[in-house]
Amino acid sequence: MLKHTHLLFVAIVVLLFIARVLIAQFKPELLAAKWMKITPHVLATLLLLTGVGLVFEGNWLAGDYGWIIAKIIAMFAFIGLGIVAIRAQGDNRWYAFAGALIVVVYIVKVAFTKQAFFFL
Numbered sequence: 001m002l003k004h005t006h007l008l009f010v011a012i013v014v015l016l017f018i019a020r021v022l023i024a025q026f027k028p029e030l031l032a033a034k035w036m037k038i039t040p041h042v043l044a045t046l047l048l049l050t051g052v053g054l055v056f057e058g059n060w061l062a063g064d065y066g067w068i069i070a071k072i073i074a075m076f077a078f079i080g081l082g083i084v085a086i087r088a089q090g091d092n093r094w095y096a097f098a099g100a101l102i103v104v105v106y107i108v109k110v111a112f113t114k115q116a117f118f119f120l
């Protein structure tokens with residue numbers, strides 16, 4: 001149940017991020033609306049909280065929990081790159097956008113493998 005909620009927030013956060021980058025590029029005036037600024041923070045917080053809830057539910061801190069730390073750090077990297085992708089212009093926007101999507105793929109891989117360094 002909590003896991004599905006977590007996954008639902010993952011889907012919403014990622015899709016909304018892609019939508020906001022496209023809006024920033026093609027209809028930037030829409031980003032000025034208050035709910036446009038607040039909603040992403042609310043959703044990111046809920047994503048983080050459901051993640052923390054899952055950590056306790058699954059008693060994941062009892063074992064090797066490097067992957068959880070990796071997910072949290074990577075999530076902040078995603079948020080940072082996301083901010084750049086929305087604020088920057090020109091090529092930098094797209095570099096940050098690509099970087100943010102790569103970070104998401106990394107997080108999903110870590111979620112499934114439970115290994116921060118699954119690629120080694």
Ligand code: HEM
Nearest residue numbers: 010048051052054055058060068071072075107108111112
């Ligand atoms: C953008 C951010 C995130 C993404 C894309 C993401 C993605 C996922 C995915 C795909 C799963 C399902 C894995 C599976 O079914 O085996 C999952 C589960 C989980 N996530 Fe996240 N997550 C994110 C953030 C977080 C954060 C910040 C935390 C910790 C504070 C966290 C903790 C967990 C835990 C403990 C599970 C349960 C693992 C299991 O029961 O197998 N997640 N996440």
